[in-house]
Amino acid sequence: MGSPKFIPVNEPLLNGNEEKYLIECIRTGWISSEGPFIKKFEEQFARCVGRKHAVAVSNGSMALDAAVVALGIGPGDEVILPTFTIISCAAAVVRAGAVPVVVDCDPVTWNIDTDRIEQRITPRTKAIMVVHIFGLPTDMAPVLDLAQKRGLAIIEDAAEMHGQTCRGRPCGSFGNISTFSFYPNKLVTTGEGGMLATDDDAVAEKCRSLRNLCFKPEKRFVHDELGWNLRMTNLQAALGVAQLERLDEFVGIKRAMGARYTELLHGTKGIQLPMARTDWAENIYWVYGIVLDDDVPFDAVEAMARLANAGIGTRPFFWPMHEQPVFRKMGIFAGERHPNAERIARRGFYIPSGMALRDDQIERSAAAVKELLR
Ligand SMILES: Cc1ncc(COP(=O)(O)O)c(C=O)c1O
Numbered sequence: 001m002g003s004p005k006f007i008p009v010n011e012p013l014l015n016g017n018e019e020k021y022l023i024e025c026i027r028t029g030w031i032s033s034e035g036p037f038i039k040k041f042e043e044q045f046a047r048c049v050g051r052k053h054a055v056a057v058s059n060g061s062m063a064l065d066a067a068v069v070a071l072g073i074g075p076g077d078e079v080i081l082p083t084f085t086i087i088s089c090a091a092a093v094v095r096a097g098a099v100p101v102v103v104d105c106d107p108v109t110w111n112i113d114t115d116r117i118e119q120r121i122t123p124r125t126k127a128i129m130v131v132h133i134f135g136l137p138t139d140m141a142p143v144l145d146l147a148q149k150r151g152l153a154i155i156e157d158a159a160e161m162h163g164q165t166c167r168g169r170p171c172g173s174f175g176n177i178s179t180f181s182f183y184p185n186k187l188v189t190t191g192e193g194g195m196l197a198t199d200d201d202a203v204a205e206k207c208r209s210l211r212n213l214c215f216k217p218e219k220r221f222v223h224d225e226l227g228w229n230l231r232m233t234n235l236q237a238a239l240g241v242a243q244l245e246r247l248d249e250f251v252g253i254k255r256a257m258g259a260r261y262t263e264l265l266h267g268t269k270g271i272q273l274p275m276a277r278t279d280w281a282e283n284i285y286w287v288y289g290i291v292l293d294d295d296v297p298f299d300a301v302e303a304m305a306r307l308a309n310a311g312i313g314t315r316p317f318f319w320p321m322h323e324q325p326v327f328r329k330m331g332i333f334a335g336e337r338h339p340n341a342e343r344i345a346r347r348g349f350y351i352p353s354g355m356a357l358r359d360d361q362i363e364r365s366a367a368a369v370k371e372l373l374r
Helices: 018-028 036-049 060-070 087-095 140-150 201-211 234-244 247-265 300-309 325-329 339-347 359-372
Strands: 053-057 078-082 099-103 125-131 153-157 177-181 194-198 288-292 348-351
Touching: 018 234, 036 053, 036 194, 036 234, 053 060, 053 201, 053 234, 060 087, 060 153, 060 177, 060 194, 060 201, 078 087, 087 099, 087 125, 087 325, 125 140, 140 153, 194 201, 234 247, 247 288, 247 359, 288 339, 300 348, 300 359, 339 348, 348 359
Parallel strands: 078 099, 078 125, 125 153, 153 177
Antiparallel strands: 053 194, 177 194, 288 348
């Protein structure tokens, strides 16, 4: 018997109508960003998130860039966001010429500590960028109250939250503008892809323009503004339509995965597991994260190396924005400390969590984690 096969950290499920719809694109010749699946995907996605408009783009990172610009945020403005997130969030703010202002995360939910947002508001603050982390959303109730009280916009990064709700409302329905990613580790994938969602007609129009190089309908090659080519192809949207048909099933698969991992790992000394539920949501386990206790004599890097030797794929947690060399070089976040994010960045990692993960792979992964801590 050979050694058991390596369990990848993610594998998507593409066994619905994906192939059929892709063949349709090829047979009809609609492979560019003009094609019927784009409109279908946008309409169905908007309905699913409860928004008036959805604008399909090339990825979730560029969706954030477009969101910041579409809200008119630029030089002289500040945007508050969690330090524990992906670089795309702060990068979008910096690229717009604005200043990212970060807040530490909650040590248990790993989301932005909503109690600490208000103290970072200044006369220059324009928006709060909320990022829902790893499957358990940020409680939007205090953020909505604060934004309304202080006249701030909300950018909601729901990249990891397809099918999730907060207090019964879909994630992605709270922001003045919200963004999603369809990278293959997401609950809905298009290979690469992203979406902007909003109820605001003008913001949606601006997003469509930014997506398409700010071409003007009346004088195509004369530009008043700079945009990007952020167009999604009909091929990607075909995948998206097929994936969206199964969203409820996918959320069920993820919840079952999370519950099984917790059942197997519960009581293991030395680790913190994801919260199953809060007052505002039930976890959908975009990924199943683990944080090593302080008394475990090794860190996440060592744990991940040992798990790789046992044939288990892992990924580290995000590295905090205030500790990013690229921002430090730019003089951003100088001297800032955010201990909760610093700690989970060093002690946190996630284990195989993909949609195609089988029960026997969950059991092997959990057993390897337990072995690590014996
Ligand atoms: C919270 C969050 N925002 C944005 C992104 C960026 O999305 P993309 O990989 O599609 O650019 C990701 C990707 O994983 C993410 O997790």
